[in-house]
Amino acid sequence: MKQIVYLFLFLPMMIWSQSNFDEAEKLFNDKKYEQAQPIFEALHKASPSNLKTIEYLGDIAGQDKDWEEALVYYGKLKQLKPSEANYFYKYGGALGMKALEVNKFKALGMIGEIKESFEKAIKLYPEHIDSRWALIELYIKLPGVVGGSETKALKYANELLKISAVDGYLSRGHIDEYYKRYKSAELQYKKAIATGKSLESYQRLASLYKNKMNEPERARVTLEEFKKKNQRSK
Numbered sequence: 001m002k003q004i005v006y007l008f009l010f011l012p013m014m015i016w017s018q019s020n021f022d023e024a025e026k027l028f029n030d031k032k033y034e035q036a037q038p039i040f041e042a043l044h045k046a047s048p049s050n051l052k053t054i055e056y057l058g059d060i061a062g063q064d065k066d067w068e069e070a071l072v073y074y075g076k077l078k079q080l081k082p083s084e085a086n087y088f089y090k091y092g093g094a095l096g097m098k099a100l101e102v103n104k105f106k107a108l109g110m111i112g113e114i115k116e117s118f119e120k121a122i123k124l125y126p127e128h129i130d131s132r133w134a135l136i137e138l139y140i141k142l143p144g145v146v147g148g149s150e151t152k153a154l155k156y157a158n159e160l161l162k163i164s165a166v167d168g169y170l171s172r173g174h175i176d177e178y179y180k181r182y183k184s185a186e187l188q189y190k191k192a193i194a195t196g197k198s199l200e201s202y203q204r205l206a207s208l209y210k211n212k213m214n215e216p217e218r219a220r221v222t223l224e225e226f227k228k229k230n231q232r233s234k
Contacts, residue, residue, distance in 0.1 A: 165195045
């Protein structure tokens with residue numbers, strides 16, 4: 001009897017929640033964030049511990065560049081499920097973006113937590129690719145006096161090489177390009193193309209030719225090569 005009462009009382013609410021979640025998720029996927037947000041907020045109010053709802057709200061805040069709000073939601077996710085690598089990655093990313101908007105003194109005090117967030121994501125999921133990319137970017141952009149280090153950036157690039165060869169070559173090319181070693185960067189991007197033939201590999205090589213090596217014709221030919229190979233594979 002209790003089970004029947006439970007079904008009559010709660011089943012309509014469960015159906016309502018799922019229907020609204022599906023609607024909000026579709027709006028989010030269609031990039032209609034302003035329309036999705038109030039629906040997710042209502043769902044969050046009804047079920048404060050629903051991880052997916054909280055994550056979507058954090059992602060919407062990120063799309064709006066409201067990093068303070070994003071950190072609130074991602075912080076909740078870390079507390080509710082501290083074993084999920086992506087929650088630490090997203091928290092570290094939002095914190096990094098916030099650091100770009102505050103004064104330099106305050107930003108310096110945030111660097112440690114940013115690093116720890118990405119490192120935690122890798123510890124929880126040893127093959128986490130995006131966290132390694134984030135750490136590479138952090139270490140090459142930071143001044144040496146506050147922890148910047150090409151050696152550490154290369155360490156994560158070499159780890160990527162073992163996990164995903166394309167990401168490994170792209171990240172090493174990115175480091176070479178940042179330090180203006182354009183010929184070395186070109187070689188790494190060509191290795192990435194030979195390994196995976198991904199659009200990003202061609203785009204990075206073309207960008208290098210056009211924007212850094214002043215060779216727009218080689219950039220055009222590189223992108224044309226991708227189009228031709230892509231057409232043949234269809």
